[in-house]
Amino acid sequence: MKYTGIMKEQLQTLQTDFSSALANIITQEALKELESEYLGKKWKLKAILAGVKDLSIEEKKTIGVAANTMKNEFIEALVNKAREIEDAYFNEIEAKEAIDVTIGYPSDNLGHKHPISHTSELLEDIFISLGFKIEDGPQVEDELHNFDKLNIPHNHPARDVWDTFWISDEVNKDKDIGERLLLRTHTSPVQIRTMMSQELPIKIIVPGRVFRYEQEDARHTCNFYQLEGLVVGEGVTFGDLKWTLDTVMKQLLGEKTELRFRPSIFPFTEPSAEVDVSCQICSGTGKVKWKKCSMCSATGWVELLGSGMVHPTVLEGCWIDSKKYSGFAFGMGIDRIAAQRFWVSSSRMFYQNKLKLNEQF
């Protein structure tokens, strides 16, 4: 009984010591130290229990239960304290970092739209005023929509013109030709998706981001923005195409803007034309302050878009009767138009995060 009495007293002292030590703790580090002192390898409770072996079975049970209960109480008290310290820490942060939403923010440097977004929206507004609808499509496209359905089958030489970013072999290795995935090289796949899913007549534009594996220079970047247009219905002619592009470019770049149509070849249009716009940087003179204009390579014209009458094979591939219906399509680089609109000599500069440039618009 002697041992039991001493041990009970020891446990009582331990309990008191623990409680007063715990009350003074305000950091997680100090709490960890206390935990190791009372419950760690050399824990104080264990030292007391070392004497239990000399007790009778009943005494062992009494002391054992008391010690175990105390141990659980210690654990619970430590957990509660840890939560208390954490709450205090977060309350302090909350008080320090509270945001007063009623306070005004200086409005002199709020940022603004990027010239490319600005140009895209200008173009969208003009086309919408002419009755066009905006369509969108995926940037990761399959081969069928990006090439095959546009009359560029697997073995077509025109595929060499597009330096394509293919999605990794890991993804494409089990796919059939046509299903393989790539970063779309143009916005034209959206034309296919629209023709296959919508009733005629169709009158859409597709602004969006496209990707080419390009050598970068003043007019080429590997990531750029295109705006594609498609009109399909009865009696649509090349004259409609010319009028549309002429109207849009004059509204965007000014009444004096001239367009030049050059015969060209595209697999998805017949006949096809490349359209140049008179260079706004050098006013068509080819020179800027006696130097060669880099935007138009001193020719006075900037190649702006490709266009043409939708090829009958493309129409038929989208279940449209090419004898009854016709259509025109065009695709333009928004970056180049932005460069012309804002007189920026290299469209690559739009991607260089130069605030000095962006802040001017």
Ligand SMILES: [Zn+2]
């Ligand atoms: Zn020029």
